[in-house]
Amino acid sequence: MQDATIAVDIEKVTKNYGSFTALSGVSLDIRDNEFFTLLGPSGCGKTTLLRSIAGFEEISDGAIRLYGEDIAGLPPHQRPVNTVFQQYALFPHMTVAQNVLFGLQRLRKPKDEAQARCAEVLELVQLSSFAARYPNQLSGGQQQRVALARALAPKPKLLLLDEPLSALDLKLRQAVRVELKQIQKETGITFIFVTHDQEEALTMSDRIAVMSAGEVQQVGTPRDVYEAPRNRFVADFIGETNLLDVTVTSVTGDQALCVLPGGREITCPAAAVVDPGPGHLSVRPERMTLTAPTDALLSGRVENHVYLGTDMQVMVRLEDDEVLTLRVQNSDAVAIPAIGSEVGIALEAGAARLLAD
Numbered sequence: 500m501q502d503a504t505i506a507v508d509i510e511k512v513t514k515n516y517g518s519f520t521a522l523s524g525v526s527l528d529i530r531d532n533e534f535f536t537l538l539g540p541s542g543c544g545k546t547t548l549l550r551s552i553a554g555f556e557e558i559s560d561g562a563i564r565l566y567g568e569d570i571a572g573l574p575p576h577q578r579p580v581n582t583v584f585q586q587y588a589l590f591p592h593m594t595v596a597q598n599v600l601f602g603l604q605r606l607r608k609p610k611d612e613a614q615a616r617c618a619e620v621l622e623l624v625q626l627s628s629f630a631a632r633y634p635n636q637l638s639g640g641q642q643q644r645v646a647l648a649r650a651l652a653p654k655p656k657l658l659l660l661d662e663p664l665s666a667l668d669l670k671l672r673q674a675v676r677v678e679l680k681q682i683q684k685e686t687g688i689t690f691i692f693v694t695h696d697q698e699e700a701l702t703m704s705d706r707i708a709v710m711s712a713g714e715v716q717q718v719g720t721p722r723d724v725y726e727a728p729r730n731r732f733v734a735d736f737i738g739e740t741n742l743l744d745v746t747v748t749s750v751t752g753d754q755a756l757c758v759l760p761g762g763r764e765i766t767c768p769a770a771a772v773v774d775p776g777p778g779h780l781s782v783r784p785e786r787m788t789l790t791a792p793t794d795a796l797l798s799g800r801v802e803n804h805v806y807l808g809t810d811m812q813v814m815v816r817l818e819d820d821e822v823l824t825l826r827v828q829n830s831d832a833v834a835i836p837a838i839g840s841e842v843g844i845a846l847e848a849g850a851a852r853l854l855a856d
């Protein structure tokens with residue numbers, strides 16, 4: 500018996516295009532009612548995985564189960580799945596309502612029932628008063644919401660969204676993000692969202708799978724992947740981080756003793772099994788503070804400042820020539836040391852994490 504809370508069970512899925520492997524042994528459990536994001540750089544296999552779930556691609560190996568049922572061989576239109584693509588092609592000669600009704604056609608519902616459902620989803624995406632308009636009379640964000648309404652209308656169990664916000668400008672994208680997340684929670688439909696935008700993934704998702712080169716690097720909540728990246732790829736791809744060269748002298752359980760540049764030692768959590776020897780600590784810029792140089796854990800010279808409005812970015816060159824970037828809140832109360840001055844750096848508790856390569 501499958502766990503009823505698992506919507507999509509992806510087991511060791513491999514997809515080859517000729518001799519090229521686009522997905523290599525990908526395993527994921529996506530839970531019912533979850534906003535789940537596939538995040539990774541261009542070409543890492545996100546779309547291929549989404550298309551495999553939708554049934555537009557045949558996988559080379561492994562299995563995909565929807566609510567416990569193996570869907571191999573089930574054509575796309577028989578899967579309880581709908582997709583919103585990057586290019587959300589609306590029919591230009593149809594009104595908003597006709598576009599949404601089109602999404603209901605294959606259910607062959609009585610006309611009044613279809614009309615009622617159309618009105619319901621247009622209300623959900625806050626476009627009730629736009630029902631009679633044509634797509635070219637709508638803004639990009641409104642068109643995007645029509646595409647979403649059309650995909651939601653047949654009440655799919657699973658909605659797949661392939662970079663649906665990428666055509667929108669930044670302000671609109673930020674507004675639609677919030678709406679999309681609200682709609683997902685209101686409808687209780689499981690969303691699988693594809694993006695290469697880490698900020699988008701962090702702000703909307705219940706959980707994120709970080710992918711690179713056809714493999715899943717880490718699965719976790721936004722907080723997990725940001726604060727406890729497993730390896731260098733995840734630390735570097737999600738947000739900004741400093742990768743500090745250290746020497747690991749000993750590892751006990753999940754704690755590692757590391758020698759920092761300058762010779763001081765710290766104990767910090769290790770993200771995976773790590774052997775003694777050269778290693779890398781991930782330290783987020785906002786988890787370090789500037790101190791006096793004497794007795795500091797790390798010390799160096801301020802190399803540059805960048806004004807970012809609420810924050811300042813401060814670059815400090817350490818004795819071993821590595822440059823660390825700190826984020827310091829802008830405030831009249833805190834003076835930022837001048838370029839060229841000697842400073843110390845303190846790490847907040849739990850700020851440093853030893854990464855797997």
Ligand code: ATP
Nearest residue numbers: 516519521539540541542543544545546547548695
């Ligand atoms: P993007 O963000 O650019 O859309 P992605 O992570 O979604 O990237 P995919 O579209 O899944 O990446 O492609 C993964 C890899 O598979 C890429 O290297 C791509 O060139 C390759 N690929 C995709 N479709 C085919 C195909 N039909 N034939 C050959 N190679 C393909």
